[in-house]
Amino acid sequence: MKLALPPILIYSLRRLVQAVPVVILIMIGTFLLLKLAPGDTVDALVGDMGGADAQFIERLRVEYGLDQPVWVQLWRYMEKLATFDLGWSFVYEQPVSTVLMDRLGTTLLLMATSLSIAFTVGVALGAIAARRAYSLTDNVISTLGLIFYATPSFFLSLMMMLLFSVKLGWLPVGGIKTIAGFYTGWDHVWDVALHLIMPTAALSLIYLSFYLRLMRSSVLQVADLDFVRTARAKGAGETRLMFHHIMRNALLPVVTLFGLQFSTVLGGSVVVETIFTLPGLGQLAYQSVIQRDMNTLMGIIFLCSIIVVIVNFLTDLLYARLDSRIELA
Amino acid sequence: MTVLDTELRPAEPSRAIVFWRRYRRNRAALLGLFIFAIVVLMALTAGFVDPGDPLRRAGDPLTAPFVDMSVPLGTDQLGRDILSGLFYGARISLLVGVVATLVAIAIGVIIGALAGYFGGWVDDVLMRVTEAFQTIPNFVLLLTLVAILGSKIEWITLAIGIVSWTAPARMVRAEFMSLRNREFVDAARNLGVSNTSLIFREILPNALPPIIVYASVIMALSILLESALAFLGLGDPNYASWGNMIGQGRAVLRTAWYCAAIPGIAIVLTVLSFSLLGEGLNDALNPRQKQ
Numbered sequence: 001m002k003l004a005l006p007p008i009l010i011y012s013l014r015r016l017v018q019a020v021p022v023v024i025l026i027m028i029g030t031f032l033l034l035k036l037a038p039g040d041t042v043d044a045l046v047g048d049m050g051g052a053d054a055q056f057i058e059r060l061r062v063e064y065g066l067d068q069p070v071w072v073q074l075w076r077y078m079e080k081l082a083t084f085d086l087g088w089s090f091v092y093e094q095p096v097s098t099v100l101m102d103r104l105g106t107t108l109l110l111m112a113t114s115l116s117i118a119f120t121v122g123v124a125l126g127a128i129a130a131r132r133a134y135s136l137t138d139n140v141i142s143t144l145g146l147i148f149y150a151t152p153s154f155f156l157s158l159m160m161m162l163l164f165s166v167k168l169g170w171l172p173v174g175g176i177k178t179i180a181g182f183y184t185g186w187d188h189v190w191d192v193a194l195h196l197i198m199p200t201a202a203l204s205l206i207y208l209s210f211y212l213r214l215m216r217s218s219v220l221q222v223a224d225l226d227f228v229r230t231a232r233a234k235g236a237g238e239t240r241l242m243f244h245h246i247m248r249n250a251l252l253p254v255v256t257l258f259g260l261q262f263s264t265v266l267g268g269s270v271v272v273e274t275i276f277t278l279p280g281l282g283q284l285a286y287q288s289v290i291q292r293d294m295n296t297l298m299g300i301i302f303l304c305s306i307i308v309v310i311v312n313f314l315t316d317l318l319y320a321r322l323d324s325r326i327e328l329a
Numbered sequence: 330m331t332v333l334d335t336e337l338r339p340a341e342p343s344r345a346i347v348f349w350r351r352y353r354r355n356r357a358a359l360l361g362l363f364i365f366a367i368v369v370l371m372a373l374t375a376g377f378v379d380p381g382d383p384l385r386r387a388g389d390p391l392t393a394p395f396v397d398m399s400v401p402l403g404t405d406q407l408g409r410d411i412l413s414g415l416f417y418g419a420r421i422s423l424l425v426g427v428v429a430t431l432v433a434i435a436i437g438v439i440i441g442a443l444a445g446y447f448g449g450w451v452d453d454v455l456m457r458v459t460e461a462f463q464t465i466p467n468f469v470l471l472l473t474l475v476a477i478l479g480s481k482i483e484w485i486t487l488a489i490g491i492v493s494w495t496a497p498a499r500m501v502r503a504e505f506m507s508l509r510n511r512e513f514v515d516a517a518r519n520l521g522v523s524n525t526s527l528i529f530r531e532i533l534p535n536a537l538p539p540i541i542v543y544a545s546v547i548m549a550l551s552i553l554l555e556s557a558l559a560f561l562g563l564g565d566p567n568y569a570s571w572g573n574m575i576g577q578g579r580a581v582l583r584t585a586w587y588c589a590a591i592p593g594i595a596i597v598l599t600v601l602s603f604s605l606l607g608e609g610l611n612d613a614l615n616p617r618q619k620q
Contacts, residue, residue, distance in 0.1 A: 025461035037477045150600035152553050152572070154560045155593035158579060162586050260463070267468030271557050285469050286561060289476040297473055305464045312464075 008320065015316050019309045026305045027078050030298040034077075037294050040066060041087070044294075048090045086299035091291050096299035100281065104303070106176055107280035110269060113196065114203035115262075122208040123254060126215025127247060133220060142216065149209040153268055157202040157275045164198060171198055174277035199276045207265055214257055218250040225249075252323055259315035263308045351613040358609025364602035372423045375416035383414040383569035391585045405574070405588045406581050415595055418571040422552050422599060425486050429551040430544050432490025437497030438540070442528050444498070445505025452502075459495050467492040471554060475563055482565040485558060489551050497540055497547065504536035538614040545607030549600045556596055571596050 034040075039047075042060045046052050052060075061067055065076055080087070086096035129141040148156075164171045172178070176195050183191045222228065223246055231245050266282075273282035281300055288297040353359055387400050387410035394403040394411070402412040444455040462470075474488035508514060509532065517531050556572030558564050564573050571592040578589030 021457045022460045022464055025457055026464060029461060029465070033473060033477060146601060146604055147597065150549070150597045150604060152556055152560070152575075152593070152596055152600075154557060154572075155575060155589070155596065158575065158582060158589050159593070162582055162589075166583050166586075263464055263466045264468075267466030267471075270466075270468050270472065271561065274561060282469075285472055289472045289563065292476065294476075297476065301465055301469055301473065304466050304469060305461075308464045308466070 008317070011320060012313070012317060015313055019313065023305065023309060024078070026302065027081050028074065030081075030301055031074050031077050033301075034294055034298055035070070039294075041295075042066060044090045081302060086302065087295040089293055089296045089299075091288070091293040091296065096296050099284070099296060100299055100303050103279055103281045103284050106278055107266075107269060107273070107282060108307075110196065110199060110203065110273070110278065110280060111266065114200045115207070115258075115265060117200065118204040118208040119211055119254075119258060121204070122211025123215045123251065125208075126212040126254075127219050127242070127250070129212070130216045130219035130223070130250075131242065133216075138216075141212065145209040145212045148205050149213070151206060153202055153206050154271050154275055156205060157198065157272055160198050160202060161275075171195075174275070176278050195276075195278075199272050199278055202272050203265065203268060206268070207261065210257065210261060211254055215250065215254050218253050219246055222246050222250045248322060252319065255315055255319050255322065259312045259319075262311045262315075263304070266304055266308065348613050352609045355609045355612050357605050358612065361602045361605025361609060364598050365606055368419050368423065368599050368602065371416045371419040375413075375420050383409060383417040385409065387413065391581065391588075393585070394587055394591070402591055403585075403587060405577055406585070411574070411588065411591055414569045414574050415571070415592065417569040418574065418592060418595065419599075421482070421568050421570045422555065422596075425482070425489065425555045426548040426552045426603075428486045429489035429493065429555075430548045432487060433493035433547050433551075434497050434540065434544060436490065436494035438501050438533070440494070441498040441501025442505055442533065442536075445502035446509055446524070446528050446532065448506070455498075456502075459498050462492075463495045468554070468557065471558065472563070475558065480563055480565050482568060485555065485565060489554050492554070493547050493551060497543060500539055500543060501536055504539065505532055508532045508535055542607055542611045542614060545603045545610060549603035549607075552596065552600055552603075 041064055042057060045060065046057055065073060068076075084097055086100070088094075089096045089099050092099045125141050125145075129138040132138050161173060165173045172195050174195075177183070177188065177191050178195075228241065228245055231241055236245070269280065270282035270285050272278075273280045274286045277283065281304065285297060285300045287293075288300065352362075386408035388397055388404045388408055390404060390406050390408040392400055392404045392408075395401065396403065400410045400412065402410075402415070404410055405414075440455050440459065444452040444459075471488055471492045474491060475485060478484040478488060505528075514527060514531055517527055522531070555564065556570065556575070559570040559572030560576040562573070562576055564570050566573075574592040575589045575596075578585070578587075578592070581588055
């Protein structure tokens, strides 16, 4: 008897299996980076203890398996990563996974808000610009898109700080909440929201321009296709044409870009979180580089990669849902 | 839709002239070329036109722009000439942009060509590697590479190239997959041409136009990456860089915001010029593409 799994499930399982070699390659990559970095775990440990004699150091090396051949070390390293044991942070005196989990929430919140704003506003503006192609509206939208595309996130952040914090005094300069506030309930939510306005705006304004530009050209392209002409000939109104016939098809490349861009946006949060001193993964990555905390840095790479793999998986599913032509099985 | 009758046309003007005619049709692209020319001129004349060393004191600290004509755009908190920083910064930005782009395109062409030409397991392996590189957030990887290699300008440039090759690799692969079974390639193959010259002499020249257009995007992104590194204080301290000037200007944002704003505008204009340049190149190299 043939197993009757729904096609969407088979499709998602296959996508998951395809992600496995990528994750394994990333594990090998972080191992190589750790090996390339000057100093190993024992050096860090001894440095942390304030020095030790040569014999003791030798014994530690054996204990940590650093005397083993490289491929044995690699295998042990991968075994540990697979159970999400990311090693010990000698800066924070905590397991790396604990340090990361403390920071994950802030970054995910920042990502979710700024990406949903960037995507929806970008798609909407792109569609409007394409509908009124080569008009004044289109020119204004397209020019603004080009300028934000060219603006470095740190520069945009600084200028927003200058305007809204220094000159106008409306928004807090940085941090995730007022330290001495001790707010609870809705006051706390409001406080965090106020602190997130500028970082979210900075990230979304810059990535918005990517979606805007792609959506504009995509709508222009789809609007020329035969099926749109047919729908128009059959008397479909412009609004129905736009939402029912054009948008759904024009969205496909934008959804693809969303998946492809996600890791870039996550990388972009390093700069924005550092400027606004948001205690997220990005700021942690910057601090780890400054403090030479390689274990934490590798942990961030691994965790970020897992997040990217999950987001890509979800966008694939969304794509399959939007594009009924796609072969699921 | 008009059908071009290529057989019956009179002698064509030279390729460069055709290229220029198509390019100048796009007015925004002309503006891009103009800004780009200014930036190149600044990079070339740094040290001649504006004699000041950008890392040395040139006047009173925090002189506002247009006050003292020996330092026309003012000075930062250490009294360093901002205009001179702009000139030398243009040099670093362009240098990093061009070399990092060449590195990225070189890696991308090799990986993409091998994957697209041979297909099969070669393609599978190389594409998984590409996906792995795409999965790691590129700025985090860049920080890590700089932490390991150090902050010398050569290493920073190489690291930027290493984090930027995936998109060109995918483009080259797609081009190769569509070109590898064309008749002219089959014909060359039947004549006994080796794989290496099939890849580099027959297919690659035909795959280049979209890659040249995309090079302007990589260049813009490389300049943004370098400036972000320098802004965070991880750039090469021996060279003036726009990103670094903005990073320093951050400390005096309240009193002297121009210290950060002037180099910031320089970055925006430079990156903008690359985007516009790319659009012009696209019009000139792929004239049949609808836009």
